[in-house]
Amino acid sequence: MNPATALTTLLPTLARHGLQLRGAWPVQPGDTLPPLPDGSRPAQVCLVGVVGSDFWPHFQASAFYRDGRPDPLDRWSQAIGDDLAARLGGLALYPFTGPPYHPFQQWADRGEPTQASALMLRIHPVHGLWHAYRFALALPGPLLAAAQQPPSPAATDLCAQCSGQPCLQACPVAAYTGERFVLEACAGHLHSGAGADCMQGGCQARRACPVAPDLRYTPEHAAFHMQAFARNHG
Numbered sequence: 270m271n272p273a274t275a276l277t278t279l280l281p282t283l284a285r286h287g288l289q290l291r292g293a294w295p296v297q298p299g300d301t302l303p304p305l306p307d308g309s310r311p312a313q314v315c316l317v318g319v320v321g322s323d324f325w326p327h328f329q330a331s332a333f334y335r336d337g338r339p340d341p342l343d344r345w346s347q348a349i350g351d352d353l354a355a356r357l358g359g360l361a362l363y364p365f366t367g368p369p370y371h372p373f374q375q376w377a378d379r380g381e382p383t384q385a386s387a388l389m390l391r392i393h394p395v396h397g398l399w400h401a402y403r404f405a406l407a408l409p410g411p412l413l414a415a416a417q418q419p420p421s422p423a424a425t426d427l428c429a430q431c432s433g434q435p436c437l438q439a440c441p442v443a444a445y446t447g448e449r450f451v452l453e454a455c456a457g458h459l460h461s462g463a464g465a466d467c468m469q470g471g472c473q474a475r476r477a478c479p480v481a482p483d484l485r486y487t488p489e490h491a492a493f494h495m496q497a498f499a500r501n502h503g
């Protein structure tokens with residue numbers, strides 16, 4: 270499949286689901302990736318993810334959201350990723366299959382100007398902390414030419430320049446220390462009555478970040494992630 274055909278397969282499908290192509294990078298000799306269905310080694314990896322809550326109405330309208338079975342967002346992602354991979358002769362890889370997990374955050378830095386933030390989540394100069402990854406497509410050839418990849422603004426050292434680093438002050442139980450995330454403190458708070466603000470509106474530390482406030486997740490979207498997180502921890 271030539272790059273133009275690959276793009277006309279990929280981009281409209283992603284747009285239909287509210288997903289975005291988040292960058293692409295060539296596979297290097299040191300990358301440990303599974304073989305493609307035909308046994309060959311992948312040549313390129315494309316990262317697909319969400320920015321803000323754009324995908325939320327699409328996911329909410331899907332059968333996965335309403336079927337009452339576990340992990341609806343992961344299953345929604347798998348249906349889209351596996352279908353696209355089959356059409357492109359590639360393999361879909363997911364951030365949630367593991368351990369061991371695929372190093373999605375390291376992969377992100379190879380395809381777009383993301384950096385580790387003070388909260389250790391990746392921060393993007395345009396999307397701030399309000400983005401995540403749904404799947405990667407390992408592809409047989411360089412299907413997406415460099416010129417056709419999404420334009421990337423330059424990476425900046427946002428957190429080093431951030432006055433007062435409000436994200437590190439905002440957690441009521443100081444779960445983010447700047448060096449590590451104290452999972453037990455966060456989970457304990459979420460399961461207590463005092464955790465209602467985080468559970469209903471999303472992580473207060475993440476919400477305190479002044480970058481890209483327009484992209485903050487909607488309360489319904491944020492609450493969905495917080496419920497999943499609390500269910501898995503505690």
Ligand code: B12
Pocket residue numbers: 363364365370371372373374375376388389390391392398399400401402403449450452455472494498
């Ligand atoms: C395990 C995991 C966690 C663990 C962290 C364990 C640890 N080592 O510290 C826990 C459960 C704490 C966690 C929490 C969260 N996570 Co998490 N997590 C993952 C996961 C599945 C695997 C990370 C990994 O081990 N990778 C393998 C190593 C080799 O690759 P790496 O790129 O170097 O990964 C390192 C970092 O990712 C780091 N890390 C991962 N998550 C977190 C979260 C926090 C708070 C910190 C401090 C570090 C951290 O730990 C890894 C090992 O050092 C990734 C998905 C993925 N496959 O990368 C998501 C991922 C990193 N998480 C993500 C998110 C959004 C979260 C949450 C904020 C919200 C949520 N949806 O649950 C929460 C934070 C809690 C909160 N109060 O809101 C996103 C980050 C997106 C971004 N903008 O960068 C990812 C990429 C998932 C995705 N689908 O996009 N997570």
Ligand code: SF4
Pocket residue numbers: 386387388392398427428429431432434435436437477478479480
């Ligand atoms: S509040 Fe400041 S330090 Fe914290 S993540 Fe946002 S830019 Fe970085």
Ligand code: SF4
Pocket residue numbers: 439440441442443444445454455456458459467471472473474475
């Ligand atoms: S969800 Fe709430 S308790 Fe957990 S890290 Fe964020 S602000 Fe702290």
